[in-house]
Amino acid sequence: MKRFKILLLCLMLIFPAAVRASAPDDIAIDQMFKAANTIGGSVVIMKEGRVVYARDYGFKNLRSKLPVDENTYFRAASITKMITGIGLMKLVDEGRLALDADISEYFGYQIANGYYPRIPITLRQLMSHTSSISEGGGYSSKSRKVAQMLAKKVDLRGNYYKEKPGSTYRYSNFGAGLTGSLMEAVTGLSINRYMQQAIFTPLGIDAAYSASLLQRPDDVSNQYKNGVLDQAVAGQLRKTYEDFADPESHYRITMGDAWLTSRDMAKLTGLLSADGSVDSVRILSPQSTYLMRQEQMTLNQSVTGPSPYGLFLEHNDTLLPDKTVYGHQGMSDGAILNCYFEPDSDFVFVLFSNGGSMVRENRIGKLARKMFAYFYDIYGGNTEEFVNAEEATWVVQEAD
Numbered sequence: 385m386k387r388f389k390i391l392l393l394c395l396m397l398i399f400p401a402a403v404r405a406s407a408p409d410d411i412a413i414d415q416m417f418k419a420a421n422t423i424g425g426s427v428v429i430m431k432e433g434r435v436v437y438a439r440d441y442g443f444k445n446l447r448s449k450l451p452v453d454e455n456t457y458f459r460a461a462s463i464t465k466m467i468t469g470i471g472l473m474k475l476v477d478e479g480r481l482a483l484d485a486d487i488s489e490y491f492g493y494q495i496a497n498g499y500y501p502r503i504p505i506t507l508r509q510l511m512s513h514t515s516s517i518s519e520g521g522g523y524s525s526k527s528r529k530v531a532q533m534l535a536k537k538v539d540l541r542g543n544y545y546k547e548k549p550g551s552t553y554r555y556s557n558f559g560a561g562l563t564g565s566l567m568e569a570v571t572g573l574s575i576n577r578y579m580q581q582a583i584f585t586p587l588g589i590d591a592a593y594s595a596s597l598l599q600r601p602d603d604v605s606n607q608y609k610n611g612v613l614d615q616a617v618a619g620q621l622r623k624t625y626e627d628f629a630d631p632e633s634h635y636r637i638t639m640g641d642a643w644l645t646s647r648d649m650a651k652l653t654g655l656l657s658a659d660g661s662v663d664s665v666r667i668l669s670p671q672s673t674y675l676m677r678q679e680q681m682t683l684n685q686s687v688t689g690p691s692p693y694g695l696f697l698e699h700n701d702t703l704l705p706d707k708t709v710y711g712h713q714g715m716s717d718g719a720i721l722n723c724y725f726e727p728d729s730d731f732v733f734v735l736f737s738n739g740g741s742m743v744r745e746n747r748i749g750k751l752a753r754k755m756f757a758y759f760y761d762i763y764g765g766n767t768e769e770f771v772n773a774e775e776a777t778w779v780v781q782e783a784d
Contacts, residue, residue: 458643
């Protein structure tokens with residue numbers, strides 16, 4: 385017993401972080417999910433490129449009592465924009481897209497805000513939500529073409545805000561969807577096919593821009609709203625996907641249609657938290673990952689006004705008192721999904737859900753705020769302070 389106490393004291397001196405921060409409590413995590421009326425959810429924490437904690441909760445199919453597990457696919461909702469941003473920046477790295485080129489060059493005809501017809505609209509503006517393209521107009525109609533809504537010659541000012549492109553932040557799903565059109569225009573491939581070839585397959589990720597394209601249809605989750613089934617798996621799997629390039633019509637896909645598992649989302653987020661690579665596979669240049677986080681108006685390019693977004697990455701200064709956290713939130717038919725990283729400590733947080741509380745606190749889902757704080761307290765320290773809880777437990781057991 386005396387020997388045990390001595391060795392335990394040594395452990396405390398050698399590994400203070402392990403003693404200061406206990407391992408996550410599965411029961412406590414489940415209680416957080418339950419308190420938020422979560423039907424099915426998953427939380428994954430990655431530290432320095434490896435998963436250090438993951439917990440799955442509840443059901444992907446409530447009626448059949450099929451549990452959520454590591455293979456469950458969730459609809460990523462607006463986190464799709466962040467995922468798509470990786471593919472866009474790869475095209476920028478390759479010189480196939482330019483952040484400050486007039487998007488008219490890619491569509492083959494003039495696109496312009498009729499209030500400011502001489503000011504070009506750019507990819508940098510689309511990705512920072514400063515393009516002046518509005519949420520109104522006819523983009524919600526799948527039958528309308530881009531040219532019918534945005535071409536300079538038709539001058540439909542109802543599709544634009546009365547603000548100079550690049551000058552003012554206005555969140556725009558339509559603008560984000562147009563980035564998918566640009567992707568198809570320069571690659572000649574459908575959005576899904578390009579992302580599979582350039583991003584998902586090299587990383588060993590099974591993700592798709594339609595549930596019908598996933599490898600394991602039995603693992604697709606239902607979606608619930610206020611505890612009631614809102615979108616059944618069968619309906620999601622019946623949706624067709626046009627697997628060819630059509631920039632004029634495919635301007636809705638990159639708004640929120642990506643499906644993937646929480647573990648694969650952590651992997652994608654990990655490459656943005658690091659240097660553009662994960663699991664020794666490089667996808668982006670370090671310069672591009674850093675550029676995605678930056679305040680674009682400071683770069684003297686086509687964005688001239690402030691925005692809470694870099695390039696499809698939100699800057700959040702409310703999750704931590706003294707650090708900026710980057711990422712994206714998605715709201716999907718009754719569920720809030722969250723994906724954030726803090727690059728200084730290389731801490732990655734992913735929270736997926738198929739239905740639960742929609743309560744937000746300072747714009748962020750309340751459940752995400754609570755869980756982020758809980759896990760960052762355990763895993764958010766600097767590298768030299770971080771000790772995996774499992775390793776520390778092993779040492780104590782050896783001392784006994």
